[in-house]
Amino acid sequence: MITFKEVSKRYKTGRQWVDAVKPTSLHIEKGHIQGIIGFSGAGKSTLLRMANLLEQPTAGEVYIDGQELTGLSTGELREARRSIGMIFQHYNLLSNETCAANVEFVLKAAKLPSRERKKRVEECLEIVGLAEKARQYPAQLSGGQKQRVAIARALANNPKVLLCDEPTSALDPVTTLSILEFLEKINREFQVTIMLVTHEIQVAKRLCSRVAVMENGAITEQLDMSLPAVKPATPLGQFLFDTEGEGFRGSHPGLKIGDY
Amino acid sequence: MDHILALKSEIIKAIGQTCTMVSISVAAAVMIGMPIGILLFLTAPGHLRSNRPVYRVASYAVNLVRSFPFLILLVALIPFSRMIVGTAIGPLAASVSLSVAAIPFYARLVEQSLREVPKGVIEAAVASGASMKHIVWGVLLSEARPGLVSGLTVTVISFISYSAAAGTVGGGGIGDLAIRYGYQRFDTEVMVACIVILVVIVQLVQWVGSFTASRLDKRK
Known part of the structure; x- marks a missing residue:
């Protein structure tokens, strides 16, 4: 793919x-x-x-x-x-637009007719469980909710x-x-x-x-x-995959910490 | 007080002239200055339509006009005003020069407000396959709304003050009235009255501007 x-x-x-x-x-x-x-x-x-x-x-x-x-x-x-949908660490939502308008933006980009857009916005916000926040602005949401709106936006065009x-x-x-x-x-x-x-x-x-x-x-x-x-097989891989938390406790001769 | 009341019709006329000059120049700033500001933003190095020659030329032209002391620009543009509005004197003629000054003034403010839009938000729009037109209207102008309105407020207030110089070409206006009566004829009373009117107008414009900008700002 x-x-x-x-x-x-x-x-x-x-x-x-x-x-x-x-x-x-x-x-x-x-x-x-x-x-x-x-x-x-x-x-x-x-x-x-x-x-x-x-x-x-x-x-x-x-x-x-x-x-x-x-x-x-x-x-x-x-x-x-x-x-191709995309989501980001800092959500990158339009701050002056409502959640619904944020999702609608990408549907407009795909030139979907207005009536279908409204329906699709509702569906997408429903998928991420934020239908009731449609008319709110991103600043009124928590971090997790913002990321969910971003997911709804990324999904809107059926990527x-x-x-x-x-x-x-x-x-x-x-x-x-x-x-x-x-x-x-x-x-x-x-x-x-x-x-x-x-x-x-x-x-x-x-x-x-x-x-x-x-x-x-x-x-x-x-x-x-x-x-x-x-x-x-690599020292970095081993460091990362060591059983939970062990990575920070054990010693890692192969890993050059100074490189990071 | 009677003295001022006697000049009532002249003061009202002057307020009308100031309004005409400011409205025309601010309209030009929005209709021509804003697109130039958008152009400056888009063509700047590292931006969406990065184009060094276009950016250089536009930026140089904006700086050139902005370097002129306004009074000199006003006089230098007399032939141009005559060409555009058919006369070199009066509020309309002054509006031409005021517009020429207001366009690059607002263009820079627009460019600055667009730069405040987080890069990531623009990137998300690019990633969604939005067209340039859609990004300009739906992302840039929408996200920069509060800044654009604040910039417009600054422009209106600056040009109320610039329009006082319009008297040089018979433009009239409340600032000109203050200069003619207060400065040239030592008529302090009329001068103070004009200044009070200007203070009230400026306060009002600023209040409306700030209120609108904060209403448009959903970032909290």
Whole structure:
């Protein structure tokens, strides 16, 4: 469903060239929930943002459902983006618009007729359990509720793919769990393929069918979470996957903490 | 007091002239200055339609007009005013110069308010496949609403004050009345009356502006 073929991202900060993402390939099957885990600066958000070309790759190709995004014209790309939903760490809702208007925005972008828009807005807010908040403004909602409105917005155009950029990193553990349950439900009920970036191992463990560990702009290993025992090979993978909390207690000779 | 009452009709006429000049120039600011402000924002480096040559030219033109002391701009534009409204004197002629000054003034304020819109919100709209027109209307102008209104308030008040200089080309207005009677004829009474009127107008405009801006702001 999502394929990255030797994509890389290189940019200049001041006088130095930075390789945010080194040539990387990744294939995500339809219906899977692919996690990308790593610490800040690992390039995981950049990789995610290349999936809908918010970030233009320096080289390589991106395919969504067989369509090569990297070769599309501006108009075609806009069209393709309508079937790719996205949610963000800081929700990125329109603050001067109501929740309903926030969801309606993307339906307008897809040029849906007014009457169908109203109906779809209601449906989407219903899915995330916020139908009664339709006329409220984002500032009147809690963090978890804002993220749910963002999920409703991302779902409105029946996307094939949902991109999640640290969706729970600004939320407390209980709210995090409720958001993960919504994402799980969306994946199950609407067959939406999810690519999720996080630095929280609990999030990856709870939600993902596959987890890619990313370090210094490269995927160092890909773990299959459906196996009874997940055995990471890299020091970073082992650190992350150590039984709950052990990661902070044990010593990790292979992991160069000073690098982070 | 009798003296002021005797000038009542002249004062009312002057208020009318000020209103004419300010309305025309502020209308020009909104209709032409706002699109230029949007252009400045969109073409700035690192923004949605980043285009260095266009940004440079627009930005340079805005700065150029804004560097003129208003009185000089007013006189320099006399031939232009004659071309546009057929006369070089009177409130309409002064409105031409006032508009020329108001357009870049508001354009910069628009650009600044658009920059206050969080980048992530714009990004979310881009990611949803919205068209540029939809992003401008539905995201930029909507999210920047309070700032745009505050900027407009600043523009109205500045141009009430600028319009006082319009007397130089026979533009009239309440500020001109204050200068003619108070400054040139040492008629303190009329001058104070004019200033009181201006103070009341400015307070009123500011109050309406602030109230509207806060009503439009849903960020809390």
